[in-house]
Amino acid sequence: MQLIACPWCGPREETEFSFGGQAGVAYPEHPASLTDEQWAHFVFFRDNPKGPAAERWVHAAGCRRWFTAVRDTRTHRFLTTPELTS
Template sequence: MQLIACPWCGPREEVEFHYGGQAHVPYPDTPAELSDEEWAHYVFFRDNTKGRFAERWNHSAGCRRWFNAIRDTTTYRFERVYRLDDPKPGVTELARSRKEGTAP
């Protein structure tokens, strides 16, 4: 069983969480002007990254809050979790937190 560190509740078992898709996908500025094809791309097309990937997660069996996580899709290891209002960590910040041992 893997532990996922909820930003509000702390480490909990993975069965308490649900995956919510790719993080940092901006909502269209003018949604009324999008064609059907553009809407389909917004709704259904996502990156399929091998390696580090920014994702949304929900602590559905706990505080029920949404948060973002950087997870390695090849190892399933969570490298970082952060609140939705926090900026996406940069590559250098992730490398520094790994080096210092502060990455979850």
């Protein structure tokens, strides 16, 4: 079992978390003006890097907060998770 460091709750088992997709995907500025093909590209097409990737995660079985983490897609290990600052 892999531990994931939740910024608010600390290290927890991976089963408490849900993957939320690629981080940093900007919502279209004028979504109503997109063609069906452009909208499908926004919704379904994502990068698939081999190595470190920024991803969104939610602590679904805990605090239910979202955060961005960097995970190595080759090893599935989390390289960074955000640290809370007071």
